[in-house]
Amino acid sequence: MSFFLSPRQVVVAGAGPVGMTLAIELGRRGIDVLIVDPSPATTTNPRCNTTNARSMEYFRRIGIADAIRRAGLPLDHQTDVIYVTNLTGHELLRFPFSSAQEILDGTAFEFQEWPTPEPQHRVSQIFLEPIIEERLRDFPTVELRRGWEATGLTQAADSASVTLRNVDTGEEEVVRALFVLGCDGGSSVVRKSIGARLEGDSTAAEERLSVYFRSPELRSILGPDAGWMYWWYGSVHRGSFLQLDGRDLFLLHGRVPEGMDPDDLDPDEVMLAAIGRTVEHEKIQVIRWTPRRLVSNKFVEGRVALAGDAAHLWLPLGGFGMNTGIADAVGLGWRIAALVTGVGDPQLLQDYEIERRSVGEATSHAALRIDRDMKQIGRDPMLHEASPAGEALRAEAGDAIATIDRKQWYSQGVQFGSRYSTSPGIVGSEPPSDSAIATIDEYVPSTVAGGRLPHVWLPDHVSLFDRLGMEWSLLTIGASTADVAEIAEAAKSNHMELTVVPVLTADAGVLDRKLILVRPDMFIAWSGDAGPRDPAELVQGLLGQRTPGHAAGR
Structure with missing residues (x-):
């Protein structure tokens, strides 16, 4: 066993989308990072297939949104979600969505319905990860080591030591770092090292069988009106189906019927039920898995923190899993950088966990809830009959889907509506609520502290988000010069990097407060029409310089 002579500032275990995004957040701030992953290359498992609007907003800030937008399906491919009896059978309902080209051109209808400069994008993780990795390699302070895994971790008062093993040779090294961040998946070694455990529902729904396959024949069968995702309702089997590249790569999910051993379910039987006929194909990967709803009982201990699947696992519906992890990475990245540089205090990590x-x-x-709401639709075998009764039943099923499942595809509440009303690191939030997300499909823009900074288009079609600084930003909409100067001086005195962003009242839109202090993760930390009572106390509190249990600036 050998030791690095020089300690690292940060070690990130896991180089999936979450770990690499976290390393980018640190690297763009000049932090020394070692990121390790046992895989020799980016993933070959097409697990997540939606990069939601909030993640695209973050990727816009690190300069890769357009590259991601151009990946996956052909640019002119529609991204409709279609509900069918099977892929060659009856269509029950269709939710239309624009192509990537229409979004890049600015002509997509989503810009009228979604309060964002970056609508969600349908791209498989197999195409997303290489783009994130390419951006990661732009930062000289970040070293990516593939073929290495974290196998153990210990902590001291001033550092943490992580044992790394080369998966090919068995060679081991111990690296000492100021912080170790676990993005190493559901079986996280880092999570186990701090005694954290996943809690919730270990079997949240029927088990699943997934088939990743190649078929040059199938794309032509789907026809010119082909969508991106299909939900199919067979008489025995049901599940979902995705086009991955618009050519010959596909992913099929099927529910294992209740009472059946997953190993007894024949993939070809599920494929036939989904497609409605046999097609020439090559199976690339067949996986049997159990849907779960699990969240770690703690995200932080000492110099160790968790993000992504290491911290939470649940059904892959609505693209909620990976995208929640991306938000974890952004929220953790600026805090770790503040701690490494001495700008922030350890209470920042407790804010992150909360x-x-x-x-x-x-x-x-x-x-x-989405999975359970959809469970009973399409159960009547008559759904498949070519008869007036079957046609009526299909219309009824389509109406039910339109009512029940629309929220999965128009999940603005999940994507934009998270509120940190219980965080000590937020000043002036609304009273605490029972849930950080009020509804799945509703988002009301607000400048109250604790929520996402609302998007506003400025003149010349410039997004407000593009005017923000990399660190903290102070939006001023008709605020007094003295109030702005006091906050700016308090920030400077406490080494908080602050960008002042003047916005004309005529351009402010939903920005209804004169002063809005925005964190690096684009959440509102404080807002008001006049300056805070004590600007220094406000700034210090937001940087974690407060006694435990004392809210920032209060």
Whole structure:
């Protein structure tokens, strides 16, 4: 066993989308990062297939949104979600969505319905990860080591030591770091090292069988009106189906019938039920898995913190899983950088746990609710009959889907509506609520502290988000010069990097307060029409410089 002579500032275990995004957040701030992953390359498992609007807003800030938008399906491919008896059978309902090209051109109808400069994008994780990795390699302070895994971890007062093993040779090294961040998945070694455990529902729904396959024949069978995702309702089997590249790569999910051993379910039987006929194909991967709803009982201990699947696992509905992890990474990244540089105090990590654990719990329940709401639709075998009764039943099923499942695809509440009303690191929030997410599909823009900064289009079609600084930003909409100067001086005195962003009242839109202080993760930390009572206390509190239990600036 050998030791690095020089300690690292941060070690990140796990180089999936969450770990790499976290490493980018640190690297763009000049933090020394070692990120390790046992895989020799980016994933070959097409697990997550939606990068939601909030993640796209974050990816816009790190400069890769357009590259992601151009990946996956062909640019002109529609991204409709279609409900069918099977892929060659009857259509029950269709939710229309624009192509990537229409979004890039600015002509997509989503810009009228979604309060964001970056609508959600349908792209498989197999195409997303290489783009994130390419951006990661732009930062000289970040070292990516593939073929290495974290196998153990210990902590001291001033550091944490993580044992790394080369998966090919068995060679081991111990690296000492100021912080170790676990993005190493559901079986996280880092989570186990701090004695944290996943809690919730270990079997939240019927078990699943997934088939990732190649078929040059199938795309032509789907026809010119093909969508991106299909939900199919067979007489025995049911599940979902995705086009991954618009050519010959597909992913099929099927529910294992209740009472059946997953190993007894024949993948070809499920494929036939989904497609409605046999097609020439090559199976790339067949996986049997159990849907869960699990959240870690703690996200932080000492110099160790968790993000992504290491902190929470649930059904892959609505794209909620990976995207919640991306938000974890952004919320954790600026805090770790503040701690490494001495700008912030350790209370910042407790704020992270309170905020992201509350969102994890709320989002996991939202995913489970979608699955349970859809469970009873399309159960009548007559749904498949070519008869007036079958036609009437299909119309009825389509109406039910339109009412029940629309929220999965228009999940603005999940994507934009998270509120950190219980966080000590937020000043002036609304009274605490029972859930960090009020509803799945409703979002009301607000400048009250604790919520996402609302998006506003400025003149020349510039997004307000593009005017923000990399760290803290102070939006001023008709505020007094003295109030702005006091906050700016308090920030400077406490080494808080602050960008002042003047916004004309005529351009402010939903920005209804004169002063809005925005965190690096684009959440509102404080807002008001006049300056705070004590600007220095406000700034210090937001940087974690407060006694435990004392809310920032109060």
